Amino acid sequence: MSGTPRFRLAALITAAAAVITLAGCSSTGSGGSGDAQTGFVAGNGGVDTVPVASRKAAPAIEGKDLENKQVSLSDFTGKIVVINIWGSWCSPCRKEAAGLEQSYQKYKDQGVQFLGINTRDTDPTNARQFESNQGITYPSIYDPDGTQILKFPKGSLNPQTIPTTMVVDRQGRLAARAMRPVSIYDMDAILEPLLAEQHS
Template sequence: MSGTPRVRLAAILTAAAAVVALAGCSSADGGNGQAGFVAGNGGVDTVPLAKRKPAPAIDGKDLENKQVALSDYTGKIVVINIWGSWCSSCRSEAAGLEQSYQKYKDQGVVFLGINTRDTDPTNARQFEANQGITYPSIYDPDGTQILKFPKGSLNPQAIPTTMVVDRQGRLAERAMRPVSIYDMDAILEPLLAEQHS
């Protein structure tokens, strides 16, 4: 196969990114190995209220080419799900995430996806249509938004990862495995109760 060095380098980098992404997807049920927060049950990590740090400035175009930013949801609890259409674990959790979104959207909770490693947004849009996802997702094929999460924080290390930002814009929870509607209940109910404390 012929091509310029630049084209060959781009192909090599794309292949390497795909290998890393697939490894993340396949190891999503593994351990977390991060420090600086309290590891919870079943791979869900929780930051105590007094130790939470601000979430990074996530923003970009969604799959409908509309600008969206985490800052659009100030004062709300935000569930951020990092996913790819190629990830079987992402498919297994999608219906539960949509159910949780429908259950909590009138209680001050919003959902925001970050679609990564999909080189064609058509694949991501087809995934959302097939899975019935109605909340927006930022299209982030090269992982730029994911890299904004500082290392040593509740940064994502596998796909799928679900993170929750509290009403004050701080990282509060992280699950580095597929989550169910029951997981989301266990994560969101205490955060919803915080607004009254």
């Protein structure tokens, strides 16, 4: 059995993914005391929002997508961006995937972009197969070690909670989050008020 550092890292990532899968892919709790710093206000059904005056800039998320093309959050300046953090090994991620794609198709012509962050998949082939099986057409950044996730401000999300969905407003600020699987109805409830803000 190989004892190389690369092998050990892959084994650790795989083991961590297995533990989270057995736990339903998510740990309990939220960002905790950091919520006060990031401005999130607990809402109904586990969807938290940030009042306009308290919103803070989203981090500079970027990387190669699953087709090895460079993509970054800044590519979508001026749009509302739904960032879904997922893994092919995560059962709740599979359950929400079809609804996310349905919401993307519904809102993409209204100035809304969806962007995935695929995490803890040691082989991008698994992630590509997931997207193919689920019919996902929006891009996902391949982030096996969680580098992009850790860019989010402390308290804005729990990196151990997969899936998580973060929503960035048209001004590039964190506006909403759901640290659980989301439905098409959740996305309607999040996106409709943000779309209305352009007229306020």
